[in-house]
Amino acid sequence: MTTRFHLAAHSLCRPLAFVRTPGQAGDAPAFPEVMVRLRVPRPIRRPRTTPDVVLADKAYSSRAIRTPLRRAGILAVIPQPSDQAANCKRRGSRGGRPPAFDRDAYKQRNTVERCINKLKQWRGLPTRYDKTATIYIAGPHIAAIFIWSAR
Template sequence: MHLACDERGRPLSIVLTPGQAGDAPRFDEVMAGIRCRTRSGRIRTRPDRVLADKAYDSRAIRGHLRRRGITATIPQAADRVRNRLAKGSRGGRPPAFDPNAHRGRNTVERCINRLKQWRSLATRYDKTAHSYLAALTIPSLMIWLPTE
């Protein structure tokens, strides 16, 4: 499961994949699934900033975000740092990274934990992806509902 959530931990986009699938190849699908209505009623499909972990550190992802005008807060993977430094001055400048902004990345982990409080999701009782996605939609909607 690949998930995008807002700063309050509410799911915006969910893409189901096999358990052994990598994170980075599904990034475009997750980003394409984001639909959020603003106070003015306009639907937004582009966040202001993306906070991600090292699994999403790739040229393709950074280029995709740059083309869409989205600020990326993604730490560099150790192998990419090592390769850039090995090239010396031809290695270029490291991408910008804001460690204070990156502290908010755990919001998506907390969102996953809230979803997995539903026992059927945590143990994956559902046999098919369609039924699992349906079961995942219910707690996602419950998170979005006001609790007051």
């Protein structure tokens, strides 16, 4: 009965990529699919498929997410949850080095939350009046078109 959207947002609070999952699904399993659908706009040339930086919350802090980002040359600004930090500290030198975290860059993550709030202004999205998934997924795409064309 519930549905969640996982999305990537532009620094101007504009949606770039959507993934719809069941409401009980976690954030981290949807991350690779969002990255596959992502196209970063550029003014003149064709869009890139990889961003320079990924800003995410603690739910995305895992080795399975950080490793592919590092291999692709994408800077991951993801805070480490306290339980993961305590586990690494407990393991001592075998726990590894803590991941780098840029507090100043992380302050820009609010653009994702503001983008979600813009999408929720469309009444049918948070309440899900549509019964079928195909009709429901069209809603965020139409809302994104209006958000992108508003500026």
